[in-house]
Amino acid sequence: MTSVSEIRLVKLPEGNITPEHFGCFDASVPAVLPAGAVRLRNVCFGVNAGMRSRIGRAGAHDGNKAAATHSYAGQLGVGDVPQSDAVAQVLESTTADFKPGDWVVHIAPWRTRDVVQASKLRRVDVGAKTPPEMYLTALGHTAFTAYVGMVEVGKVGAKDSVYVSAAAGGVGSYAAQIARLRGARVIGSTGSAEKLAYLRDELKLSAAFNYKATAVAEALAEFAPEGLSLCYDNVGGEQLEAAIAAMGEHGRIVLCGMVSDYAQPDAHGPRNLHLFIKRRLCMTGFTVLEHESARADFEASMRGWLSRDEVVVRSTVFEGIDALPRAFSSLLAGATTGRAVVRLDAAA
Amino acid sequence: MTSVSEIRLVKLPEGNITPEHFGCFDASVPAVLPAGAVRLRNVCFGVNAGMRSRIGRAGAHDGNKAAATHSYAGQLGVGDVPQSDAVAQVLESTTADFKPGDWVVHIAPWRTRDVVQASKLRRVDVGAKTPPEMYLTALGHTAFTAYVGMVEVGKVGAKDSVYVSAAAGGVGSYAAQIARLRGARVIGSTGSAEKLAYLRDELKLSAAFNYKATAVAEALAEFAPEGLSLCYDNVGGEQLEAAIAAMGEHGRIVLCGMVSDYAQPDAHGPRNLHLFIKRRLCMTGFTVLEHESARADFEASMRGWLSRDEVVVRSTVFEGIDALPRAFSSLLAGATTGRAVVRLDAAA
CATH class of the missing domain: 3.90.180.10 (Medium-chain alcohol dehydrogenases, catalytic domain)
Known part of the structure; x- marks a missing residue:
């Protein structure tokens, strides 16, 4: 041994x-x-x-x-x-x-x-x-997860108004950038002033906010008054509830992670699921393991973005x-x- | 005047x-x-x-x-x-x-x-x-709603194990029957012993329970131990939470109504949305108004079922x-x- x-x-x-x-x-x-x-x-x-x-x-x-x-x-x-x-x-x-x-x-x-x-x-x-x-990082598991969730599951496109929670994180930073690179308008949230600057100045998102300083619902009402078409959520709980409230008609919600829930014996359940009916929303959870078939597309896209210095790593x-x-x-x-x-x- | x-x-x-x-x-x-x-x-x-x-x-x-x-x-x-x-x-x-x-x-x-x-x-x-x-009734708004939710949105098929909440109701009774007529196994819930007999003896569902006598989670664990593939929900709240817990992998949830929520200033939010990720669930809300294009299919199907006495009205x-x-x-x-x-x- x-x-x-x-x-x-x-x-x-x-x-x-x-x-x-x-x-x-x-x-x-x-x-x-x-x-x-x-x-x-x-x-x-x-x-x-x-x-x-x-x-x-x-x-x-x-x-x-x-x-x-x-x-x-x-x-x-x-x-x-x-x-x-x-x-x-x-x-x-x-x-x-x-x-x-x-x-x-x-x-x-x-x-x-x-x-x-x-x-x-x-x-x-x-x-x-x-x-x-x-x-x-850019060619790894988290960026691939972001790609699968944003492209394969979320079908992000140039007309989308996208919200990414935990957008400065390992998955969120790629999810936000991939949406931007595919032409969408991207709003990101994070939990510190330093990371907020990172979202604005380096990832160059359309809008960003610190959820500890501004309530998610308020920020989204300000930055997406017309309603979001796509939400890529890494957080769950109360923040997801606020995101649901900000969805526009036919909005899609992609659930990638639930960091707010993992440690909670009694998680916060969004109380506004009636909006799914009123606004005809759809919410999908995914795990990257089932999407290996998308890897070639991911690698080709990401190597292209990297070669043109379009992705911040x-x-x-x-x-x-x-x-x-x-x-x-x-x-x-x-x-x-x-x-x-x-x-x-x-x-x- | x-x-x-x-x-x-x-x-x-x-x-x-x-x-x-x-x-x-x-x-x-x-x-x-x-x-x-x-x-x-x-x-x-x-x-x-x-x-x-x-x-x-x-x-x-x-x-x-x-x-x-x-x-x-x-x-x-x-x-x-x-x-x-x-x-x-x-x-x-x-x-x-x-x-x-x-x-x-x-x-x-x-x-x-x-x-x-x-x-x-x-x-x-x-x-x-x-x-x-x-x-x-059978050719009306509620049956059409049931058809749209079950067939157009839920894509019900013969392999499905389906749960319909409020299955003795105006929408639920047609949703449950449409699923059965398309070959699925159907479990229904209702709120009285009399309506339970109706689900079993007249609508001839595979299984049925009174949610006031048996907790939804317990009943579904008994009747769908392998997990549900499709849930057609008319209720929301705690009953939806229990249904989410009973979903199998890649389960689809169709939200048609939320009768439990309508009167509640503080609705119960399902605390188990993390299961959407773990089991790759999808939940979709709909309103029938957007599906007028399905009416001809609905009427042809329903008139056929009625002519063969296959639908209980x-x-x-x-x-x-x-x-x-x-x-x-x-x-x-x-x-x-x-x-x-x-x-x-x-x-x-």
Whole structure:
């Protein structure tokens, strides 16, 4: 066996999650590779707010168990290793599909090195213009999620008046930019003055507001008096309620995440669903895993935008495997801008 | 001017609406017909729960005013005359399109006789097999609403496991039957033991329950352990929350009405919208007014079902113009089965 470092959940949170809910442990992976497996070194991890829903959520309103077991990711208990998307380099391989030095992305347990079946890996090209971290940001899981939600599910077009909540975040910043690049008018919300400036000055949205300073309903009434045609929501709860109130006729709502809900044993349910009838609204939830068929379109579009410098790529970077819990809790606290990324030491 | 009787709203309800909120008044309509108008006698009225949302609703969560003014029907104040769908017979006409004795349906203010522009009328065939009331029930507005929601919006098919709330009601009873006739498995809910027997014995649904005796979540977990693929909701609120919890992956929710919400200044918002993401659900609200293009399909399908005795047609009948308020409050209180219909005296 080979020694590695890994992050485990050490206690379940009651409310907000903090680094104290995790610990960094020595662990081991097989010293001899099984057939079809590769040994790899994780180089950088992305961190996803959605994982919060898998930790310590009582699931009071989750309903029937049969349907719950169909959910695409199970709950994490004490001792479990969280996971997220990561870029890794192959150290050793038993398959002709990969050789040492190859770069891959995968959904990776939070450990420094690992032994993984080749079928779980997707090869990527790393070069001067596309460093490893690019596969966590503009070419990564969150930007792909934004593309799927905005283009495949939301069918965004030039006539749309779009609202993106948490628009300075890892998914939201790409969702907002993709909508803008497809010609839509885009309004974004965020939770600090600094990130508000980022939305206005760097992402160049049509309008932006700090939801802690201006109520969502007020801001949207001001910025979209005619009503929104498309809402891309990452937040849920009261903010979603305010967005529903601002939808115009035949408005589409795409639900990508519900960061406001993940930690709540008793979530806030939007009280204005009657507007769905009055205004003929449609709301769709999605997960990116079902849309792999859109990846080629996404990569072609994104590489085009990147080559023309039309996309702003920003991340908040943390250093070292033991920074993963801090990156995660900072993300949930709204203290990061763009993708939250953790770089591992090459020697780890 | 010609004297008629009409129903007016005389005070706004705080909570439940009762006959005391209305009064019956003498009114008048023009004695001389304007060009393009007809004089008609309203023969029978249907009564619709949806009108509740137009009476005394503060609209606390309705959101921006611009979008609100787009709503398809305005609010009713004291002195206003409510309206609903009605079958009428032409008494006098200034247009070649209609002659005395013709039968029509229209959205009619609650009065005995009226003068109406011909463009607001739709001609119908009344005969031995299609008495006037049939255009309020199986061939009327509510059955058409059920058809549009179930077929056009819900795309019901033989593989579907369908839940219809308020399934013994004017819309629900047709929605449930249409789904069954298209091969789906149908579960219905209602609010009394008598109506439960109607769902089981007459509408022959696959399963049915009384939501006052069995919690919706429990009943659906028992009757649809694999998860629902389609929910046709007429109720909203806590019952919708329970239905959301019972949806299977890629489930579709069609919102037709929200009878639970109409009287509530502070409606119950479903707290489990995170399931939209986990299970990739879609929820759509509709109003029948936008789907006139489906009417020919609806009529052909329904006449076929009627000719083969495949549809159960039931209504709860009230007599006389002054019974309209009682019919309406009975409907809202869940005391009617099938369509709530008010027959007017021929002499009125």
